[in-house]
Amino acid sequence: MSRGIRRAGLTLAILVVYVWFLAATEVSLPRFLRGLPWMADFLRRMVPPDLSVLRSALTGALQTFQIAVVGTTVAALLALPLGFLSARNVVPASVFYPARALLNLFRSIDTMVYALFFVAAVGLGPFPGILAVVTYTVMTLAKLYSEAIEGIEPGPVEAISATGATRLQVLRFGILPQVLPLFASYVLYRLETNIRAATILGFVGAGGIGFYIQTYLRMINYPAASAVLLVLVAMVMGVDFASSRLRARIV
Amino acid sequence: MIRIRGLRKVFPPDKLALAGVDLDIAAGEFVMIIGQSGAGKTTLLRCLNRLVEPTAGEVMLNGSQVTGASSEGLRSARRQIGIIFQQFNLVKRASVLENVLAGRLGHVPGLPSLVGRFPRRDRELALATLRVVGLEEFASRRADTLSGGEQQRVAIARALAQEPKVILADEPTASLDPKLTESIMGILQRINVERRLTLVVSQHMLETALTYGTRIVGLREGRVVFDGPPGAITPDVVEDIYEGGVR
Numbered sequence: 001m002s003r004g005i006r007r008a009g010l011t012l013a014i015l016v017v018y019v020w021f022l023a024a025t026e027v028s029l030p031r032f033l034r035g036l037p038w039m040a041d042f043l044r045r046m047v048p049p050d051l052s053v054l055r056s057a058l059t060g061a062l063q064t065f066q067i068a069v070v071g072t073t074v075a076a077l078l079a080l081p082l083g084f085l086s087a088r089n090v091v092p093a094s095v096f097y098p099a100r101a102l103l104n105l106f107r108s109i110d111t112m113v114y115a116l117f118f119v120a121a122v123g124l125g126p127f128p129g130i131l132a133v134v135t136y137t138v139m140t141l142a143k144l145y146s147e148a149i150e151g152i153e154p155g156p157v158e159a160i161s162a163t164g165a166t167r168l169q170v171l172r173f174g175i176l177p178q179v180l181p182l183f184a185s186y187v188l189y190r191l192e193t194n195i196r197a198a199t200i201l202g203f204v205g206a207g208g209i210g211f212y213i214q215t216y217l218r219m220i221n222y223p224a225a226s227a228v229l230l231v232l233v234a235m236v237m238g239v240d241f242a243s244s245r246l247r248a249r250i251v
Numbered sequence: 252m253i254r255i256r257g258l259r260k261v262f263p264p265d266k267l268a269l270a271g272v273d274l275d276i277a278a279g280e281f282v283m284i285i286g287q288s289g290a291g292k293t294t295l296l297r298c299l300n301r302l303v304e305p306t307a308g309e310v311m312l313n314g315s316q317v318t319g320a321s322s323e324g325l326r327s328a329r330r331q332i333g334i335i336f337q338q339f340n341l342v343k344r345a346s347v348l349e350n351v352l353a354g355r356l357g358h359v360p361g362l363p364s365l366v367g368r369f370p371r372r373d374r375e376l377a378l379a380t381l382r383v384v385g386l387e388e389f390a391s392r393r394a395d396t397l398s399g400g401e402q403q404r405v406a407i408a409r410a411l412a413q414e415p416k417v418i419l420a421d422e423p424t425a426s427l428d429p430k431l432t433e434s435i436m437g438i439l440q441r442i443n444v445e446r447r448l449t450l451v452v453s454q455h456m457l458e459t460a461l462t463y464g465t466r467i468v469g470l471r472e473g474r475v476v477f478d479g480p481p482g483a484i485t486p487d488v489v490e491d492i493y494e495g496g497v498r
């Protein structure tokens with residue numbers, strides 16, 4: 001009985017909070033409906049795409065791709081030691097807890113914020129973009145790596161130690177063969193998400209296709225902007241397709 | 252060859268697994284450890300190469316200390332002790348040959364091994380041990396594509412590749428059917444006879460233990476309650492080891 005009352009009270013409290021959130025964020029259906037014609041107008045002005053900007057769109061897309069690939073691969077390597085240092089079954093608690101805390105701290109800040117920071121530090125262009133991608137990806141990959149390491153079978157590791165192998169040999173022959181395919185799959189997955197993350201890096205001057213999207217939108221040149229968006233969609237879909245095919249083969 | 256004195260193991264907080272074991276095992280013996288589950292068979296085997304760290308007592312191998320040895324000393328002892336597990340413990344995603352080569356890790360130069368380079372002699376030795384267990388043609392297959400019995404034969408090859416003085420086997424046939432049990436025990440027996448290798452095997456099947464062992468050690472509650480040749484096992488002894496629970 002009292003349990004039922006408590007549950008009803010909790011439901012009511014959640015509803016009240018939710019309504020407050022709706023009000024605070026000015027959610028309004030009429031306002032959305034009034035905006036519909038403007039959206040339609042925006043989309044109408046985007047067609048036909050202005051294919052004369054294809055060249056700069058492709059240049060931008062290539063740079064975004066390069067930022068994502070370089071950033072992801074550098075991060076994939078840097079995350080290796082960090083991943084092992086934050087795996088519960090590899091290091092003592094005195095190492096594990098600080099390492100995990102560090103990962104969670106830096107992972108809570110998004111690539112975009114790092115981009116602002118690095119643009120201020122090293123200037124405009126793709127390089128601060130790469131630094132931003134590396135910083136965020138190292139943290140996410142290290143976390144994924146460490147979870148893969150914690151999920152390994154202990155039996156084979158024990159068997160390798162029992163042959164008189166050194167700690168490094170145990171790592172190489174007992175642990176790595178179990179986790180490397182998972183690592184590769186995570187890296188490919190991060191590459192897919194980093195391509196998307198790297199598209200908006202250009203908005204803050206950190207290189208890539210985002211610069212062109214933002215520029216054309218500001219110049220109210222919607223046909224050009226839509227041409228760039230088309231290139232972007234094609235690239236993201238292409239990379240997603242290739243990467244997911246590869247991932248399916250690895251694991 | 253192996254000298255065990257006052258070996259005790261207490262798992263925290265207070266589970267007594269070995270309550271003071273004294274044993275001397277001579278070169279060339281085929282020792283079968285029998286007893287109920289929980290009698291301490293697995294713990295005894297694992298204390299011999301310190302996969303389980305004993306609480307007290309000492310283990311000596313060919314006159315050198317295993318217990319209390321430095322990490323270097325322990326690795327040198329482990330090189331001489333092959334071990335086979337109930338669950339085979341192969342690295343599933345690695346090839347059969349790579350699994351067997353792992354047995355050479357204690358012998359080969361460290362740095363090249365880390366990039367997967369092994370001296371020709373060691374590769375040939377690994378292939379030769381695969382031949383001993385009849386799996387040479389499986390060398391390049393991934394370990395997890397093999398059946399249970401085949402995986403255990405690969406594990407035997409890995410242990411042999413160590414060129415050990417002793418092979419420990421912890422319930423090597425408990426995950427296998429009776430026919431495969433015969434095949435695996437047969438291979439172990441052949442190794443014992445032909446290579447004069449010392450074998451210490453835990454075995455929950457009394458019949459199998461009596462068929463293959465040259466010496467039976469019965470454990471109960473972490474203590475040796477019988478030690479003698481298979482012929483000396485009488486119904487009373489069985490009763491004593493298994494506390495009436497006939498297996």
